[in-house]
Amino acid sequence: MSFKATTAACVAAALALGMGTTVAASDYPSSTINWVIPFGAGGGSDRLSRVFAAEAERHFGGASLNVENHPGAGAVTGWMHVLNQPADGYTVFNATPTPIITLLSEEDAPVDPGEIDILGYLAAFASVLVVREDEFPDWDSFISALNERAVTIGGTNALLLGAANAIDQAGAEAIYVPYGSTGESVTDFLGGHIDVAAVTESTALTIVPENGIALMNTSSIPLPDSVNEALGNPPMITDLGYSGLAFPRWVGMHPDTPEEIKARFAEMFEAAATDPEIEAVFEAAGEPIIFLDREAAAADYEAMVNTMRNAIGLLQ
Amino acid sequence: MSNWWRSNQAIGLYLLLIIGALFTYILWQPWAHRVMRDGFLLGMMPMMGVGLMLLCAAAMIMDPLRKEQPENLQDARTSDAWLPIVMLAGIGLCFWAMSRLGFLLASPPFLLAFMLWFGLRPVRLAIILAIVVPVVVFAFFTLLGVRLPQGILAGIF
């Protein structure tokens, strides 16, 4: 940090201390924004957050974005941390469905998944069902097979939720085999130990077309065209009139944050996420930005929580 | 038999009581009896672990080595139990301070106190080391890209 920025930060901190939390929205942001992620350093979320923080600073009025790791308790520790910080817009929560799944799995969860204000999606990965073409050439044959025999679907817990949600709506049942990591589930799919692999689109790209086809995209949000094409344009579950389940990298704030600050942040966040330069960096990292603005993201989030609540029951 | 309390048999008995209490606790928990979708009890594996411990503790009371005393326990004194606890409390306190004051402020007092406690003399050497070592460690970790807690010094770096 340069001396100037340091001084500015010190002055800002002193002012903030002096004035309590009544920070005017007009000069937001005037100091460092803490970008909280509920995962440890080194994981996928950490990597993308750091890339974003480094690239996006210029869209946040010169305020620096400081990535803070608060892992633990099924990614709920970070959420609790955010709720314990002042609701002044200087603490942002950037998470995935992991903490939501934890909260919905608990009988007495410490917070409700609604205790956050969603301000946008930075990405939304899909649970894509990958199968061997000779076994299940299309969705209809897949569903009829499900009704005749027990079909095994493997994947990580989150991705199985997407699969279970889709299959449940089609009125069918399957055997969901949970895996700790995508590596293990894909190995078992390639080895023929399970019938279907529920994977993200980026993993699906490594399997399709040599070792399988993308049978169905169970997400609520379409994939980028280039990805869709490479996967052989799989149908979307929403085309069938069912609800889909996307796995967003969402960004939110303490619910008590003043509205002007939330609006201001959402604006700056949108500017950063739709900046072609930043988009190109994410594209190169193999995780293209799939941006949803505040309104669309909040609506999808609410639907996602409800859908998950039901789907989690199927997997317990 | 004055030293019976140090024998394997006695240790087995203490363990049996502690582990038995743990087993009863788990048995009383409602979650332990919840059936998962694959038919397994949620508490099955934990109970297997405690069960195995219980079995081994019982075996220690009865097996051929029961009369033997563990080597490290033969000259043990009561201070062997509380001194490590004091050490751990000191380390815990140091970490607690670290997360508030930062690594650079919390570790010198800890290092100084422990070095003197362990018998390092002269005092001057202990003071110098307690200041130099944290600075070197901090610099090294910063160079590697690991951010140690900065605490109230955060503004300076």
Place this chain on the structure above:
Amino acid sequence: MQIDAFYDALALVFTFNTLFWLVIGVFLGVGLGAIPGLTASTGIALMLPLSFTLDITGALGLLIGLYKGAVFGGSISAISFATPGAPDSAATVYDGYKLTKQGKGRKAILTALYSSVTADTASDIVVILVAPSIALMALQFGPTERLWLMVVAITLLGTLSGRHLAKGMLSAGIGLFLGTIGADPVSNVARNTFGQSWLRDGIHLVPLVIGIFAMSQMLDQGLELLRKTRGGKKVEQSAKDLFGAKSEGLTFREYLSCWREMGIGIGVGTFVGALPGLGATVASFMSYGIAKQAFPEKKIGEGSIHGIAAAEAGNNATVGPTLVPLLAFGIPGSATAALIGAALILQGITPSPRMFSLHADVIYALFIILILGNLFNLGIGRAFSFLYARLGQVPGEVLVPIIMIMAVIGAFAARGDPADVYMMLGLGFLGFLMRRVGIPEAPLVITFLIAPLLEENLRRALLINRGDWGGALFGSALGIGLAGFAVLVLLITFKMNVGSKLAKIGHADDKKEG
């Protein structure tokens, strides 16, 4: 083999840039690896941003060098201070630290270095020659087969239990219990968390190993120091004067005498490394256990270079093979492989089967870097051993508090979760008590690692076989074969170990009573 691509690869690798970053990588790796809590994957994660700014061979040199260096580096502190730098060198502590106490620390570190480099090179060659076949073999390993592999690992517990079987199994029970804390693998529901939400992610391996091995040892040494200060029992100061220039090195004959242990390490490590989800810690403990079982006359566990050779060959032999699933199918088999995959993606190369045809030069460059990295590891590892040897001369009054602080940082740095530090301290006390009453630590670590994997795979196999135990356990020829092997190992263990143990005990009883 595409000769043109191979020449291109040579031109890519033998540049100042690539070699420079390879040296930096190995250097950082050994340095980081020797610090408790900073493992290979932490190191790679830290260097990932830097690797983005390098060209492809520079980035691969940095990351692979770091990986190799870090897996070896863990053994240095395991041997010098009984503080494993990473979980995968925990098995090295037994023989390594005993040798240090006997004044043969230098010999121990050199054994670790040479067996690491030998096994690493051998497994790299295997990877280069038969990567696709290993990958195909790994595919045969479904839940049923993995389940039996875990059972084989569990049967080695008997050998790691020491002379008192009940205590060894008690330790295994503790590990099993600690391993079940967290989320149920099938339903993701919290279990055994005592109502504490911070336990939901379970106990992490790094704080566990630091606590049980390092912190407990430091508590012991702290006590010894206090006794000495109070003018009580005189304790020999072992750390001093051990690493003087005159201390014993390793002869070529001694190195060669470890060939069987290294062979076991290479075999176990190569295979375990190629299977997703197991990793270097499992490999080193398995290799150590098998060697101990197979050669009782070598007194592994009582300060034998053969034990170090087995453990260190086992963990370093996983380095190359971890990349096999990544290269063959684009599936990262471990966290470290995932990070190397991420680096490749950022360089515009998506790991997949197509990589061999699309980017043959990069694949060959990777192979050359794998082999070259071992040479650098040998040189830099030697230099570091001597540096640490100097640190070993620091008196305990200074060293013990510093290692305590490092243990705290290490437990915290692994995940950044403060709960891990308190957990590590608690486990340190547990380890201290276990040592006092003569309960061995190895079975605890083994079951802590293996039991959750065993449970996961068993329940997966049952799900896949619709709850049919017969199908889940004996559904494939490979599964039956592995089951037979497990029974064989168990029989041998029972015959050799328990038989001789009982005989010894009977003897002791006779004497006491007689």
